[in-house]
Amino acid sequence: MTSPSPTFSFSNVLRDLVAGLVVFLVALPLCLGIALASGAELFSGLLAGIVGGLVVATISGSHTSVSGPAAGLTAIVAAQIALLGSFDAFLLAVVIAGLIQIGFGIAKGGALSAFFPSSVINGLLVAIGVILILKQIPHVVGHDTDPEGEMSFIQPDKENTFSEIIDTIAGDIHVGAMVIGIFSIIFLALWDRFPALKKSIVPAPLLVVLAGVAISLGFEGMGPDWEIGESHLVLIPIAKSASEFFSFIRLPDFSQLANPAVYIAAITIAVVASLETLLNLEAVDKIDFEKRSSPPSRELIAQGCGNFVCGMIGGLPVTSVIVRGSVNVNAGAKTKVSAIFHGLLLLLSVAILPRYMNMIPLSALAAILLVTGFKLASPAMFRRMWDEGRYQFIPFIVTVLAIVFTDLLIGVLIGLGIAVLFILNSNLRRPIHRMVESHSAGDITHIELANQVSFLNRAAIERVLDEAKPGSRLMIDASGSDYIDPDVLSLIREYTETTAPARKVLVNLVGFKRKYQLSDNVQFADYTTRQLQRDVTSDQVIRILYEGNQRFVSGLRLNRDLGRQVNATAIGQNPLAAILSCIDSRVPTELVFDLGVGDIFSVRVAGNVIGTKSLGSVEYAVGVAGVKLVVVLGHTRCGAVTSSVQLVSTGQNAKDATGCDHLQSIINEIAPSVVDLPSTPISELPAAEAESYIDEVALRNVLHTAEQIVTRSEVIRTAVSEDRLKVVGAVYDVKTGKVDFLNLSLNEIKDELSH
Numbered sequence: 211m212t213s214p215s216p217t218f219s220f221s222n223v224l225r226d227l228v229a230g231l232v233v234f235l236v237a238l239p240l241c242l243g244i245a246l247a248s249g250a251e252l253f254s255g256l257l258a259g260i261v262g263g264l265v266v267a268t269i270s271g272s273h274t275s276v277s278g279p280a281a282g283l284t285a286i287v288a289a290q291i292a293l294l295g296s297f298d299a300f301l302l303a304v305v306i307a308g309l310i311q312i313g314f315g316i317a318k319g320g321a322l323s324a325f326f327p328s329s330v331i332n333g334l335l336v337a338i339g340v341i342l343i344l345k346q347i348p349h350v351v352g353h354d355t356d357p358e359g360e361m362s363f364i365q366p367d368k369e370n371t372f373s374e375i376i377d378t379i380a381g382d383i384h385v386g387a388m389v390i391g392i393f394s395i396i397f398l399a400l401w402d403r404f405p406a407l408k409k410s411i412v413p414a415p416l417l418v419v420l421a422g423v424a425i426s427l428g429f430e431g432m433g434p435d436w437e438i439g440e441s442h443l444v445l446i447p448i449a450k451s452a453s454e455f456f457s458f459i460r461l462p463d464f465s466q467l468a469n470p471a472v473y474i475a476a477i478t479i480a481v482v483a484s485l486e487t488l489l490n491l492e493a494v495d496k497i498d499f500e501k502r503s504s505p506p507s508r509e510l511i512a513q514g515c516g517n518f519v520c521g522m523i524g525g526l527p528v529t530s531v532i533v534r535g536s537v538n539v540n541a542g543a544k545t546k547v548s549a550i551f552h553g554l555l556l557l558l559s560v561a562i563l564p565r566y567m568n569m570i571p572l573s574a575l576a577a578i579l580l581v582t583g584f585k586l587a588s589p590a591m592f593r594r595m596w597d598e599g600r601y602q603f604i605p606f607i608v609t610v611l612a613i614v615f616t617d618l619l620i621g622v623l624i625g626l627g628i629a630v631l632f633i634l635n636s637n638l639r640r641p642i643h644r645m646v647e648s649h650s651a652g653d654i655t656h657i658e659l660a661n662q663v664s665f666l667n668r669a670a671i672e673r674v675l676d677e678a679k680p681g682s683r684l685m686i687d688a689s690g691s692d693y694i695d696p697d698v699l700s701l702i703r704e705y706t707e708t709t710a711p712a713r714k715v716l717v718n719l720v721g722f723k724r725k726y727q728l729s730d731n732v733q734f735a736d737y738t739t740r741q742l743q744r745d746v747t748s749d750q751v752i753r754i755l756y757e758g759n760q761r762f763v764s765g766l767r768l769n770r771d772l773g774r775q776v777n778a779t780a781i782g783q784n785p786l787a788a789i790l791s792c793i794d795s796r797v798p799t800e801l802v803f804d805l806g807v808g809d810i811f812s813v814r815v816a817g818n819v820i821g822t823k824s825l826g827s828v829e830y831a832v833g834v835a836g837v838k839l840v841v842v843l844g845h846t847r848c849g850a851v852t853s854s855v856q857l858v859s860t861g862q863n864a865k866d867a868t869g870c871d872h873l874q875s876i877i878n879e880i881a882p883s884v885v886d887l888p889s890t891p892i893s894e895l896p897a898a899e900a901e902s903y904i905d906e907v908a909l910r911n912v913l914h915t916a917e918q919i920v921t922r923s924e925v926i927r928t929a930v931s932e933d934r935l936k937v938v939g940a941v942y943d944v945k946t947g948k949v950d951f952l953n954l955s956l957n958e959i960k961d962e963l964s965h
Contacts, residue, residue, distance in 0.1 A: 222544040224411060229543035230551030232415045232578075233276055236537050237552060238559060238567060239444050239575050243359030244279040247366055248287040250297060250526055253447050253458040255279045256560050257525030261516050263553015266528060267546045269512035272504035275494045276534035276549045277516060279526040281361035282486050282618035283479070287526060288366075290475040297524075298463035299472060305462050305521030306476035307483065311514030314484055320506025323488040327629040329602045331492050332595060333609025334622060338493075338532050339586025340614050342579050344371050349576035350391030352384025353377065354442055358572055362617040371614070386429045386436040387573040393425070394418040394577030413541055415578045422574030438571050446564040455561065460524030479517075479527050482619060487513050487530040489622055494535035497586075500544075537582055605629035634666060645766060658687045658769050663694045668701055675705050680714050687769050689721025699726050744836070748936035751786045751839040752951060758804035759949040767804045776807055785810050787839040788831035790915065792818045796944050797845050803949075811837065817850030817911065818842055819879035820918050832935055833925040840919060840926065840935065843949070844912035845942040847901065851908045854880040859887050879918075883910035905941075912939040912952065 237259050245255025262277035270277070291300045314320075341361055349358060356365050356374055363371050401407050401414040426438040449455035466472050491504050509530065516528045538548055559567045595606045609625025616624070645656045657674060660667070678684055686702060688694060702719070710717045722728045761767050788811040789799050799805075799812045811831040815824050831837045844851075854877045857867055864873040884907055892900050916939045920927050929935035939952035 223547060225542045225544050226547035227551055228411060228413050228416075229538055229541035229548040231555065232413045232541040233534055233538050233543075233548060233552040234555040234559070235415055235419050235570070236575060236578055236582075237276070237278055237534055237556065238446070238570075239572060240281075240359035240531075240533065241279055241556070242445060243357035244281055244284055245526060246357040247281070247284045247360040247362075248279075248526060249291060249366075250287065251458075251460075251524075252445070253560070254297075254460070254524055254526050256446070256556060257459070257523055258520050258528050260553050260556045260560075261519050261523075261525055262528045262531075263549055263551070263556060265519050265553075266512045266516035267549035267553065269508075269515055270504070270546060270549075271508040271512075272491060272494070272530070273500075273502055273545050274498050274535055274539050274543055274548075275491055275504060275509070275530045275546075276538050276552065277487075277513065277528045277530050278534055279359075280483070280486055280529040280531055280618075281359055281533075283482060283527055283529065284360065285362065285617065286478060286482055286619075290478065294466070294469075294471055294475060296463065298460060299466045299469070300475065301460060301462035301521045301524060302464060302466050303472045303475035303479060303521070304517055304525075304527050306473065307479035307527060308514045308516070308518030308521060310476060310480035311484055311510050311517060313514075314480070315507045315510030315512075315514060318507045319484070320488060320508070320510050323492050323506040326489060326492055327605060327626070327633070328496075329595065329605040330609050330622065330625040330629050331489070331496060332591060333606045333625050334489055334532065334613065334618075335493050335496065335536075336587045336591055336606075337610045337613035337621060338536070338618075339583040339588075340610065341371070342533065342583030343587065344375065344614070346576040346580040346583065348374050348378040348382075350388070350395065350573050350580060351378060352387025352391070352442055352573060353382045354387075354572055355382075358576070363615050384435070384438075384442060386426070386432070386438050387442045387571060390422045390425050390438070390571050391573035391577050394422060394574045395581060397421070398577060398581045415541070418574050418578060419570055422571045423569050426569065426571050440568075442572055444568050444570045444572065444575070446560055446567050448564045448568070458524070462521050480514075483513065483517065483527055483529045484510055485622075486619065490530040490532040490535060493532050494530065494539065497536060497539050499539065533579070533582070536586055537578070540582060540585060601632050605632055645761065645768060654683050654685055656685045656687060656768050659691045659694065661690055661692050663691055663698050665695045665697045668695070668698050671698060672701055675701075675709070678710075678713070678715050683716045683718075684710070685718045685720065687720050688723070688726070689769060691721070691723075694726060699728055703728055746786060746838055748838045752936070752938065754786065755803045755805075755839075755841070756949070756951060759802060759947075761804045762802055763947045767801075770806045783808050783835065785831070785835060785837055787811070787841055788813060788828050788835075788837050789841045789843050790815070790818055790820070790824060790828060790919075791843040791942075792816060792845055792848060792850060794845060794849065794944075797843070797942050799843065802942060802947070811835065815876070817848065817854065817876050817880050818844050818915060819850075819876055819911070820915050820922065821875060821879065825919065825922060828919060829923050829925050832923075832929050838935060840916075840937040841951075842912050842916045842919070842937070842939045843942060844908045844915075844939070845944055846905045846908065847944050848904070848908045850876060851880060851883075851911060852904050853877070855884050855887075855892055855904055855907055858884045859892055879915070880907075880911050883907050883914050885910070909939075909941055909952075912941060915939075916952075 241255035241259040242252050243255075245252050258279035262279075266277040287300070290303060291297055294300050294303065345356070345361065348354070348356065353374070356367060356369065360366065365371075365374065369377070397418055398414050407414070426443075429436040429438060431437070447458065449458065487509060488506055491506060491509055495502065495504055513529060520526065520528055541548070595603045605625055605628045608628045609621060612624035613621025615621075655678065663671075675684070706717045706719060719728065786809055790813045791797055791799050793814045793816050799810065799814075803810070811827070813824055813827045815821065828840055832840065857864060857877055858881050864870060864877050888895060888899075888903060892903070895903070916937050920930055920937055926935065926937065930937060940949050941952070942949050
């Protein structure tokens with residue numbers, strides 16, 4: 211979480227005041243339109259906007275969220291007013307809903323926001339953008355029969371989003387409003403194309419509104435097709451006196467406290483408003499340029515206080531609103547001062563300046579919202595969600611379509627349902643990580659349990675256990691699990707104690723926490739014992755190393771209990787192989803072959819060459835420790851080989867070239883493999899050609915070292931001749947992590963070298 215911006219720095223306050231002004235211009239018609247769509251008095255919507263700015267924003271911990279009457283609540287508000295029989299009784303329900311929300315916040319109910327999938331949040335943002343575009347098209351051209359701020363697909367006038375657009379295209383266009391709307395869109399689009407203008411302290415939406423008012427005044431006297439009448443302007447109720455202004459304020463009907471329907475309405479409003487607030491809060495945080503995180507529980511408390519005040523003075527219920535929040539972010543808001551200032555401007559507009567506010571054309575404000583919609587529903591978001599795969603894209607696109615074709619609340623719930631289905635499907639398919647490890651005493655099936663193992667995973671785990679063949683060995687690893695459902699623990703306990711013995715299946719339990727009441731249990735060794743070392747063949751060891759490298763390359767390395775292996779091997783070692791590799795830091799042998807403690811001897815020397823000491827180490831591994839395989843492991847892009855090629859080609863001595871006293875002995879071992887030098891010096895060859903030649907020398911050096919090990923050591927030569935040992939070469943590709951085994955006999959190695 212980024213640190214909050216300093217609230218009272220001059221530059222921030224200036225930006226916040228400008229952003230607050232832009233949000234005010236957008237919020238003004240939305241407050242009126244939502245009240246109209248809810249079947250409430252227009253002033254109740256304005257009161258909700260004022261409270262959202264002056265009360266909620268003051269208490270909230272969010273820097274960018276802006277609250278007010280919500281389009282997502284219009285259907286619920288209209289229904290509850292009808293059910294309760296009066297607006298005053300409804301206000302009592304809003305008061306109680308506010309208290310419930312405060313309780314939610316105190317109980318840390320905001321933590322639920324952490325469970326909203328990002329696909330649904332992104333779907334919400336894009337859907338709001340699409341709705342803004344579709345809903346504002348009629349307003350931009352002067353078709354204002356549907357109230358501004360109404361967001362549902364099925365409208366109060368029984369039309370829908372698309373039929374409204376069709377009616378507009380069919381001819382219900384006001385020429386004057388259309389000129390203002392199209393001019394405003396072009397102005398805003400061009401403004402954003404010039405960085406200097408975009409960074410200007412003067413906001414483009416304000417200029418659009420002022421220009422719209424000026425053009426509207428210019429159209430006066432030009433006839434009905436051009437004059438902007440009241441139906442195409444902001445329409446704030448105007449009080450003729452102070453007493454009439456205060457008469458707009460309504461009090462709740464406390465006589466309805468004994469009415470059960472009031473409490474049902476209050477719970478409905480509290481739950482829906484809280485859900486919508488948490489969703490919108492997450493969405494606004496996502497588009498915040500400074501990527502700050504808002505405290506969700508504190509936001510619930512703030513919303514509860516706001517709804518309590520709204521209910522007490524006659525306002526509609528409030529929530530965090532994504533439209534206002536996105537406009538706030540795009541206008542450059544730095545702190546919540548912008549939200550507070552927008553509330554103050556709303557208060558001034560209805561108390562002092564309603565006559566002037568009523569001069570603003572709706573088409574100019576619609577243009578601002580339409581451009582905001584294009585920013586939210588950008589093609590880049592669709593591409594990003596598509597690239598993230600179907601588990602992200604399908605819940606995302608379903609959320610978008612569901613919100614567009616229903617309303618915000620129903621659409622989000624559908625999106626959440628689809629996202630949950632995908633999450634459950636993912637968990638059901640992948641509750642465990644199963645891998646088969648070739649081992650000297652037979653294959654071991656590793657079953658690694660997920661971080662959270664619920665009862666939904668029981669069937670998948672039971673299926674894996676039932677597939678274990680008689681005589682097989684299972685390693686059930688819970689070291690990565692934070693929670694395992696009791697039903698799953700009971701299944702594992704019953705299988706280990708009853709089913710597995712009956713089927714002659716050996717089971718190791720590792721990593722189970724004490725709270726599970728299921729102790730770790732070891733029935734077979736997953737490390738190399740003396741018995742296993744004696745019984746394994748050279749080819750089996752090669753297979754073990756090969757499969758381990760495949761796991762390394764695929765990123766599916768086994769989760770080994772290394773601490774237990776350390777204890778188990780403390781009394782002695784019984785490695786399967788000795789690996790002579792280069793000291794290169796990119797070739798960690800145990801990791802490359804995904805091995806455990808005690809599985810191999812690792813001998814490392816620059817250039818993986820054989821010398822007196824390194825040969826002695828390999829002889830010890832074969833003659834004393836009894837390994838069944840010796841691997842000479844070279845690698846591509848080898849520094850030692852590169853240096854050797856350069857020194858041999860120029861005839862230089864290692865000490866003269868590097869100052870190292872003892873490096874020449876390594877160069878001498880690699881030198882026999884430097885054959886068929888290119889006519890052009892290595893340093894002057896194209897990079898790809900030079901790399902190819904050096905890798906070829908590295909391969910020949912591996913074969914040369916393998917041949918020298920057998921030639922120089924009688925102990926090793928005897929073990930090879932008696933088929934107790936194999937000496938093989940291998941090359942590790944530093945670009946892919948893959949090991950290629952050169953599983954050749956000694957005669958085949960000599961033939962390769964001769965060619």
